[in-house]
Amino acid sequence: MSKKKPLILVVNDDGITAPGIRNLVEIMNELGDVIVVAPDGPQSGMGHAITINATLRADQVKIAEGPQVEYSVSGTPVDCVKLAVNVILDRKPDMIVSGINHGSNSSINVIYSGTMSAAVEGALERIPSIGFSICDYSWEANFSEARPFVKTIAQEVLNHGLPEGTCLNVNIPRINGVPYKGIKICRQANANWEEEFDERTDPRGRKYYWLTGKFVNYDHGQDTDEWALENNFISVVPITTDLTAHHAMQKLNGYNFETK
């Protein structure tokens, strides 16, 4: 590999063959030397899961044409980042990009997202990291209009880095025939999933459940990622690895925590 080009690690949670990561690899090949280290199958909804009670495997593979080097891993997105940084790569990558996820990771979805946990893991490793998602679950999602925006965001992060302990959560509206309006820096909207469990009975008469639900946005602030996406902007939310609710500390100091 050339020494002058940046080294870019590409991961995802939909699995190494997903169209989203294939698009991301093609874009990143224009910006640097690319290593793909991605799960061998879908890992959606894995959050920040890591594999501690099972072994991990990493096999060199070639999924598509191009100069990138690729490894398929038997673990979660976070496992992929850890294995790449500690075992596969011989130097620290200049940037980690995760995705492009098939489906939104805006608002509270960031907490459940394997795509974003790979980016958070990158931030913990002190590597500028970005998670990309498109608000379209289809395997046939159209990435054509998204690609120049993905490239621009990645290039700016390569140029300027990111503040320590933060990564970016980038969400891209589903293509709807109208050009995207641009990129908007946002905060995470205060929204939630209202679960609806689908209860069924198996052939032996035992009940079982499928988790479903609907997304409910309580927060109509124009500075939120949900507002940006609804208005055809690409949303960029900086995400922190410090989960302390600093604003709550003073109140808690007023609780009586003396044991009786």
Next chain:
Amino acid sequence: MSKKKPLILVVNDDGITAPGIRNLVEIMNELGDVIVVAPDGPQSGMGHAITINATLRADQVKIAEGPQVEYSVSGTPVDCVKLAVNVILDRKPDMIVSGINHGSNSSINVIYSGTMSAAVEGALERIPSIGFSICDYSWEANFSEARPFVKTIAQEVLNHGLPEGTCLNVNIPRINGVPYKGIKICRQANANWEEEFDERTDPRGRKYYWLTGKFVNYDHGQDTDEWALENNFISVVPITTDLTAHHAMQKLNGYNFETK
């Protein structure tokens, strides 16, 4: 169940038979009506994982003596909270307690923790929620000195609730013959895991890896959870569900995100 007593949901990530949850159930039986909805096996390191590509089962069981009602679930800690709140319980619980985890969830461990993700899920459901952990991985961990502190913290949260969008991450030092000094409200220390993958070769000659590593604390602030634990205090960190790095937004607005 009595209508006057608070309804307390107990979950964990070590599995429904773990000593830690058995201690927590006994303590909560003194404070209210207890429902246990916990994984049927260990779920450590599952982060905020949810089960979306498989079915879930919930079986009523009786693991130990006492007035509590218990369900064993085939999913993750977050699945347990969602199933309990949406399917098993006929009213919203007054509090969710998770743990007592065998092993620390202080500092950055909160991100990987199934115990804490159950508490975060509770906060998302707008239910006051606490994750408890003891810094002792042993199944024979001694909870005797921890119990009055766990009870006091839970009672105060029942009395006063918690600020919206926050839950508590409570860590308890390993018992060392000296009484705990008390409870300290803290921020999450800036620390990380330095991974060391243990590389091995299977009988067929293929390489595989075990994830291991050592915890490194970069942050010696006396307001951190790590400092509190090292000094024999019980640490209480309020955790937020808003992951926005608000302090980074202004800087990002200075990046050039115009597409070429």
